[in-house]
Amino acid sequence: MTTTLQNSGQTVFIVDDDDSICEALSNLLESVGIAAQSYPSAESFADSWERGSAGCLLLDARLPGMSGVEFQEQMHASGIDLPIIFMTAHGDMPMVRNVMKAGAVEFLIKPFQKEELLHAVDQAFALDKTRRADEEVLQSIRTRIDSLTDREREVMRLVTTGLLNKQVAAELNLSEITVKLHRRRVMEKMEADSLADLVKMCERFRSLDH
Amino acid sequence: MEFLFKPFGIAVAFVIVALIWTFPLQHVISYPFVFLFFGAVMGTAWFGGTIAGFIAVALSSLLVTFLFIPPLYSFSVAKGSESFLTAFILCAIAISFLSAARKRSENAIREARDQLEEKVHERTAELEQSNRDIQESERQLRLLTEAIPQQIWRADASGKIEYCNQHLVDYLGIPAREACDDNFFRILHPEDESIFRHGWQAALVTGANFEIEARIRNRAGIFRWFLVRSIPQRTEDGKIARWYGIHIDIEEQHKAQQSLARAHEEQVRIAHTLSMAEMAASIAHELNQPLTAVMTHAYACREWLHANPVNVDRASATADKIVQESTRAGEVIKRVRALFRNEPQVRQKADLGVLIRDTARLLRDEAIRRVISTHLFIAEDLPRIEIDPVQVQQVLINLAMNAMEAMASGQPPLELSIRAEKKSEREVFVSVEDRGPGIPSETAARIFDPFFTTKAEGIGMGLAICRSIVEAHDGRIWAQSLPGGGTAVQFTLRNRQ
Numbered sequence: 001m002t003t004t005l006q007n008s009g010q011t012v013f014i015v016d017d018d019d020s021i022c023e024a025l026s027n028l029l030e031s032v033g034i035a036a037q038s039y040p041s042a043e044s045f046a047d048s049w050e051r052g053s054a055g056c057l058l059l060d061a062r063l064p065g066m067s068g069v070e071f072q073e074q075m076h077a078s079g080i081d082l083p084i085i086f087m088t089a090h091g092d093m094p095m096v097r098n099v100m101k102a103g104a105v106e107f108l109i110k111p112f113q114k115e116e117l118l119h120a121v122d123q124a125f126a127l128d129k130t131r132r133a134d135e136e137v138l139q140s141i142r143t144r145i146d147s148l149t150d151r152e153r154e155v156m157r158l159v160t161t162g163l164l165n166k167q168v169a170a171e172l173n174l175s176e177i178t179v180k181l182h183r184r185r186v187m188e189k190m191e192a193d194s195l196a197d198l199v200k201m202c203e204r205f206r207s208l209d210h
Numbered sequence: 211m212e213f214l215f216k217p218f219g220i221a222v223a224f225v226i227v228a229l230i231w232t233f234p235l236q237h238v239i240s241y242p243f244v245f246l247f248f249g250a251v252m253g254t255a256w257f258g259g260t261i262a263g264f265i266a267v268a269l270s271s272l273l274v275t276f277l278f279i280p281p282l283y284s285f286s287v288a289k290g291s292e293s294f295l296t297a298f299i300l301c302a303i304a305i306s307f308l309s310a311a312r313k314r315s316e317n318a319i320r321e322a323r324d325q326l327e328e329k330v331h332e333r334t335a336e337l338e339q340s341n342r343d344i345q346e347s348e349r350q351l352r353l354l355t356e357a358i359p360q361q362i363w364r365a366d367a368s369g370k371i372e373y374c375n376q377h378l379v380d381y382l383g384i385p386a387r388e389a390c391d392d393n394f395f396r397i398l399h400p401e402d403e404s405i406f407r408h409g410w411q412a413a414l415v416t417g418a419n420f421e422i423e424a425r426i427r428n429r430a431g432i433f434r435w436f437l438v439r440s441i442p443q444r445t446e447d448g449k450i451a452r453w454y455g456i457h458i459d460i461e462e463q464h465k466a467q468q469s470l471a472r473a474h475e476e477q478v479r480i481a482h483t484l485s486m487a488e489m490a491a492s493i494a495h496e497l498n499q500p501l502t503a504v505m506t507h508a509y510a511c512r513e514w515l516h517a518n519p520v521n522v523d524r525a526s527a528t529a530d531k532i533v534q535e536s537t538r539a540g541e542v543i544k545r546v547r548a549l550f551r552n553e554p555q556v557r558q559k560a561d562l563g564v565l566i567r568d569t570a571r572l573l574r575d576e577a578i579r580r581v582i583s584t585h586l587f588i589a590e591d592l593p594r595i596e597i598d599p600v601q602v603q604q605v606l607i608n609l610a611m612n613a614m615e616a617m618a619s620g621q622p623p624l625e626l627s628i629r630a631e632k633k634s635e636r637e638v639f640v641s642v643e644d645r646g647p648g649i650p651s652e653t654a655a656r657i658f659d660p661f662f663t664t665k666a667e668g669i670g671m672g673l674a675i676c677r678s679i680v681e682a683h684d685g686r687i688w689a690q691s692l693p694g695g696g697t698a699v700q701f702t703l704r705n706r707q
Contacts, residue, residue, distance in 0.1 A: 018499050020535055024506035027528055031513030031521075089498040111502035114509035 010125050011035040011055035013082065015045050015071075017064050021110075025058065025117075032118065042071035049080055054132060056105070056124030058117075061088035061095065069095060072102055081131065083124035087112070138208045141201055144190050152189070155182040160199045217254075217262030224250035225269045229277075236278065244274045244298055251302045255309035263306030271299050361436075361457035367450045369414045378457065383429020399425035399433050406438075417442050417450050423464075426457065435464040471579065493546050500539035507531045547678070557596045562638055562703070563588040565599055566628050569606040573614075580614055582624040589631045592638060595705040601679045602703065608672050609642040609699045616646030616697060636705035637685075643698040648691035657689055676701075 012034055014025050022038035029036040035055070039045035043065055045057075059068040066074075072084055086099050087108040096107045105127060106120035148156065151172075158168045165183065169176045192198040228250035236243045247270035255263030272285070279295055280288040287295055355362045361378035365371045379385070382397055395403050402424040413420035420440040425433035440455035507528050514525035570584050577584050610626060617624045627643040649657070656662050658677040673687075680687040680701045687701035 018503075020503040020531075020538070021499060021506075024503040024510070024531065024535070027524075027531070028506045028510035028513070031510040031517070031524065031528075089495050089502075110498055111505040114506075 009054055010128060011037055011053065012058050012121055013045060013053075013055060014038045014058045015040075015042055015063065015068070016058075016060040016087075017041060018060075021060075028114065028117070029121070034121065042066040042068065046071075046078055046080065049078075051079065053082075054128055056083045056085060056121060056128055058085050058087065058121075061086050061099070069099055072099060072104065083127045083131075085117075085120045085124055134208055138205065141205045145205070147189050148186065152182050152186050155179060156186045156190070156198065156202070159183060159186070159195065160202045214261070214265075217258040218265055220258035220262045221250075221254045221266035221269055224254045225266055225273065228270070229273060232278070244270075244278055247274060247298075248302060248305050251306045252309045255306040256313045259313070260306065260310040263310050264303075267299065267302040267306050270302055271295070274298060358456075360459070363455045365440075365453040365455065367414075367452060369410065369453065372452070381426075381428050397427050399427070401425075410440075413440065413442075414453075417444075420453075420455075423460065434459060434461040436460060493542075496542045496546075497539055500535045500542065503535040504532055504539065507535065557598055557706075559594045560597050560599045560602075561592070561594055562597070562602070562630055562640070563592050565603055566606060566630055566640070569603055569610065570628065572607065573610050576611075576614060577626060580618070580624065581622070582614055582617060582626050585625060585627045587627065587629040591632050592630055593632055593635050593705075595636060595638060595703060597683055597703055598679075602683070605676045605679050605701070606640075606642070608676050612672065612699070613642055613644035613646070613697070616644045620646055633702060637702055639700065639702050641698050641700040643692060643696060645696040648695055649689055649697045651691070654689045654691075658687060673699075 012025075012029050014022050014036055016022050016025070016038070017040055019040070022040070026036040026038055039048070042059070042063055059071065061068040063071075068084075068086060068088075075081070075084075084099075084104045085106045085108060086096075086104050087110055088095075089110045100107060105124045106116075108116055108120060145153070154172060155168060158171055159165075163171065165176050165179045168174075168183075169179045172179070186192075187198065190198055190201060192201060225247065228246040232243055232246050235246070251263055251266045251270060254266035258266075275285055275287060275295060276283060279291045355375045356377070358375075359377065361381055362375040363371050363378055364373040374382075395407055398406055402422075406422055406424050409422050410420060412418075419442075420438075422438050424436060424438055426436050426438075427433050437458040437460045438455065439458070440453050442450040443452050443454060445451045511525050511528040511532065514521040514528060566586060566588060570586055573584070606628070610628065613626050617626075623645065625643075625645050627641075629639075629641040629643070631639045633639045658673045662674075677687050680703065684704040684706055685702040687699070689697060689699045692698050
């Protein structure tokens with residue numbers, strides 16, 4: 001299991017106010033070949049966060065300053081989109097339920113077994129990978145859409161809803177020839193092999209871009 | 211002059227009648243016959259009074275002088291007849307007096323009799339009125355006893371119930387006749403009956419007011435709490451004539467009181483548990499951090515050793531970390547110990563006997579509530595030793611509370627005993643004993659360990675704290691079962707010198 005995690009370019013970002021915990025966790029993660037970085041508080045992590053960093057957060061639920069639970073609520077606003085593994089010395093049920101509902105991967109009660117931790121990291125990394133891949137696809141589609149002219153974007157919108165060239169022409173008050181021309185340009189720019197491909201692309205973009 | 215008419219008339223009438231009868235009779239009787247005039251005077255005086263009598267005397271004298279004393283038909287009196295006339299007049303006057311006096315006394319008697327009769331009438335009327343008043347006030351009283359929304363009864367001097375008001379009858383649901391008599395005790399809750407009976411019988415003997423709270427069964431068989439109060443009514447010579455009793459329903463107050471007591475107890479328990487739980491949680495957290503680090507490092511260490519090639523440097527560094535974190539955990543435990551042991555102690559020479567009595571007083575309410583009797587056996591020759599009174603009292607309270615809790619489900623008699631004895635001039639021995647189920651010897655050895663508990667809601671710090679306090683006083687603490695059942699927790703305290 002651990003071998004699959006190695007050299008994936010992903011990092012576990014450990015946030016715990018207790019140095020010795022941070023040190024022990026990074027030691028263990030490194031021993032199984034996982035990169036780890038430690039931060040004493042949620043604020044210090046947010047400050048040094050770089051967009052595009054891959055991996056997951058290993059977050060203590062109770063921290064001085066902003067607590068882990070509060071940080072989870074604010075992460076989206078800060079543009080940080082990492083899966084979270086919570087850990088705490090005393091987990092009360094309502095808190096566990098709340099953070100899990102808010103999308104946490106796992107809730108670990110200190111002290112925890114190695115397998116519990118690595119399994120959670122495994123899950124979190126996989127989730128991070130999927131999200132990142134989705135993000136990449138989204139990004140490339142967005143770039144292609146951005147290269148379209150306004151008119152071409154209009155034509156794509158109408159074509160992908162299933163209208164025939166003739167109907168699109170009527171809708172946009174253009175000649176059928178012109179529509180055909182625009183349509184070819186759209187297919188080229190969007191790197192779509194077929195209309196079905198274009199429709200799929202548009203749907204994916206709509207579903208991921210919130 | 212008017213008052214003379216009636217006597218005058220009566221006198222004239224009588225004298226004329228005498229005169230009419232005298233004329234024919236004087237021919238039968240030769241000697242001047244004038245005795246009928248005495249009759250006239252007598253009659254006049256009788257009916258007309260003294261004045262009329264005198265008028266009759268005067269008229270008779272004139273007529274007798276004129277008509278019957280020689281010379282006849284003249285007012286002059288012949289020689290030899292003066293004595294006769296004088297005798298006549300004197301006799302007439304005397305008769306008149308006698309008759310009038312007799313008449314007066316007769317009148318007086320009649321008058322007295324009339325007055326008496328009148329008085330009797332008046333008194334009869336008064337009596338009737340007062341009788342009606344009494345009946346009315348009795349009726350009102352009865353109405354009042356029925357109107358009061360409480361149960362009222364009356365008993366004779368021996369305590370036998372004679373009367374129950376409607377409320378009582380309705381509440382009990384049995385006929386008034388049955389509610390009376392000795393059956394009275396049967397309406398009481400079995401637990402209250404004996405104390406009620408004793409109290410009531412004592413009141414009957416001493417004549418003191420009787421007051422008790424007891425549960426009384428209603429017609430549905432449900433018991434409610436009542437305040438039963440009875441006062442004796444005494445005759446003028448001080449003997450008890452009867453008893454009046456009232457039952458005041460205090461069920462609601464009782465419920466409120468009970469829930470208040472429960473709430474209070476709960477509050478104390480929660481406060482106690484909370485502070486202990488908070489402390490335990492904080493200790494747990496303190497220990498958890500290094501423990502987590504140790505465990506995590508240990509896993510890492512194994513990984514470094516299993517790596518290919520073996521990373522000896524990292525494994526060794528990790529092992530150092532494990533030692534470091536374990537030391538940190540040990541320090542946490544030392545700090546916790548210090549928390550219990552090295553509190554600044556205020557040592558002073560103190561009388562342990564006074565301290566024990568104070569403690570028993572503090573726990574008095576709790577003992578009463580649990581129906582536990584407390585016995586103190588404090589030796590007279592107890593030496594005064596240097597102790598921290600606050601801490602030692604904490605030990606005593608803790609042990610006494612444990613002892614009471616141990617008897618929570620026990621059968622009476624529930625007894626808490628605290629003994630204090632002298633061991634030497636500088637050492638005392640204290641034993642806190644209960645009548646609970648006792649303690650198995652294997653448990654006895656462990657109960658002073660931290661976090662050891664036999665209670666569902668306990669966290670097992672109470673006796674551990676006790677031990678650290680006793681040890682700080684150079685003493686020892688231990689527990690053992692008593693031969694007759696129950697547990698004794700015993701400790702010694704020694705003067706540090």
